[in-house]
Amino acid sequence: MTQDSAPPRVxxxxxxERGLPEALALLHACSTPDGFLASPTDNDNYRRIWGRDGAILALAALLTDDEELIATARRTFVTLANHQGPHGEIPSNVDPLTQRVSYGGTTGRIDADLWFLIGCGEYWRATGDQAFLAHLLPAIEKVRFLLGAWEFNNRGLLYVPLTGDWADEYLQSGYVLYDQVLYLQAQRTLAAIHCDLHGSPDHGLKERIGRLRHLIRANYWFDGDRIPDDAYHEVLYRKGLQAADHCGGQHWMASFSPSGYGYRFDAFANVLVSLLEVADDDQRREVDDFIATRATLDALPLLPAFHPVIQPVDEDWKDLQVMFSYTFKNRPYEFHxxxxxxxxxxxxVADLAARGREEAARRHLRAIHQANALAMEGQPWAFPEYVHGQALTPxxxxxxxxxxxxxxxxxxALAGCPPFRIDDHEA
Structure with a gap:
């Protein structure tokens, strides 16, 4: 963790008051002729065009009226498509100047492909840029085929290897909820594109969307003792249900694999499963309560990547310690x-705003601004990657x-503009 001994605070x-203009200024600093950098800071490989980060920056850019940022969003996806791998792989990150391309570390990054599809669709839907869509359609179709292959057993869920998504230095693999929800949104995007190009829906794709939504609802939420008809593996589900008495019915399960379920709270997955209209209102209330009472601090109510923390006394600590690319980042209350x-x-915040919970949304947005205003290397508005979960330092x-x-x-989102425009109705 990088921190100052006595950092000045805003x-x-x-x-x-300054949060939005400072954020827009940083997006401009990340803007290059080839697309959005993850960070203009020359640290590790952050000063590159990233599939995952670039798509999320593009979602933010598309909410603005800033023509330069919107144009950078377009260039981001074109650059990623220009460096697509031979089987359809979208780069985890690419340096267009040196032509260095990474599709992942020890394994590929499946969510780079998912965010690419989602981001291309959101750019096209927001701008109506049909030339962009026509240019990128071959790359989009290659990603579509590759994702289908990554189902492995043709049963509707993606299998994600260890380090295969944004939690690339954390202990999570198998049928990871975060990736399944993005896969659902990616298929909605493909359906919307098909409908626009052909003037009629792709009924097979619409069936896949309905099936995937049902699989997510059936396999990642434990409540009661009933085994759902669409349990992916009945014995595995039964074992998971028996072991989940401490968290079942409180939040969505993070993942499952042949070795069992993952029971830690995956904040990003739980947020997306609500924002992308998979969760029902009762499930949302339970997750909101878990976040408010178990996962966040009153002093700075930011969501942790995962909860609870893996401590050195825990069984998982030994495996976590060897999970890193450059240096070990996952000490307790740090990184993921x-x-x-x-x-x-x-x-x-976008999810809360969509549900009319404006007071809670504003409280969390204030926390984002406070975190972004923290100082690093003696300078405020450092926009840290994360904040320490106890010390609240950048x-x-x-x-x-x-x-x-x-x-x-x-x-x-609080002004009524959600980050995702494509939904089941668009498809």
Whole structure:
């Protein structure tokens, strides 16, 4: 974690007032002729065009009336498509200057492909840019085919390897909820594109969308003792249900695999499953209560990546310690291991706003601005990657573009502009 011994802090009211213009300024700093950088900070490989980060920055840019930022969103997807792998892989990140392309570390990054599809669809829907769609359609179709192959057993859910998505230094793999919800939105995007191009719906794709939504609802929420008809694996589900008495009915399960279920609270997945219209109102209330009473702090109500924290005394700690690309980041309350994320919280603000919970949404948006205003290397408005889950000090890479995107997404959601335009009706 990067922190100062006595960092200057911006007062809460000033942070709220300056939060949006500061966030927009950072998005401009991330804007290049090739698309959005994850960060203009020259740290590790952040100063590159990223599939995942670029799409999230593009979602924020599309909510603004800023022509330069919207044009950068377009260039982001074109650059990613230009460096697509031979089987359809969208780069995890690419440096157009050196032509260095990464499709992942020890495994590929499945969510880069998912965010690419979603981002292309959102750009097209927001701008009506048919030339963009025509140009990128071959890349989109290759991603579509590849995602189908990653189902492996043709049963509707993607299998995600260890380190295969944004939690790339955390212990999570298998049928990961976060990726399934993005897969649902990606298929909605494909259906909307098909309907526009052909003037009629793709009935097979619409059936897949309905089936996937049902699979998510049936396999990731434990409540009561009934085994659903669409349990992916009945014995595995029964074992998971028996072990989930501490969290069943409180939040969505993070994942399952042949070795069992993952029971930690995955904040991003739980937010997306609501925002993308899979959860029902009772499930949303339970998750809201869990977030308010178990997962966030009153002093700075940002959502952690995962909860509870893996501690050195825990069984998972030994495996977590070897999960890193450059240096070990997941000490307790840092990075994915209980670190607090402005970006994830921005999507939660959008979810709360969509449900009319404006007071709660504004409270979390203020926390995003306060976090983004924290100082690193003696300078305020550092836009840290995350905030320490206990000390509330800034951590990770500074000037993180998607921390700014979280503030922009939250602000516009409260003004009635959600980050996702494509839904089941659009498809």
């Amino acid at each position: 007062e809460a009211d000033e942070a709220a 291991n209980g670190g607090l994320w402005p970006m994830v919280t921005g999507f939660y 951590g990770g890479t500074r000037h993180q573009g998607w921390s700014a995107a979280g503030a922009i997404i939250g602000h516009h």
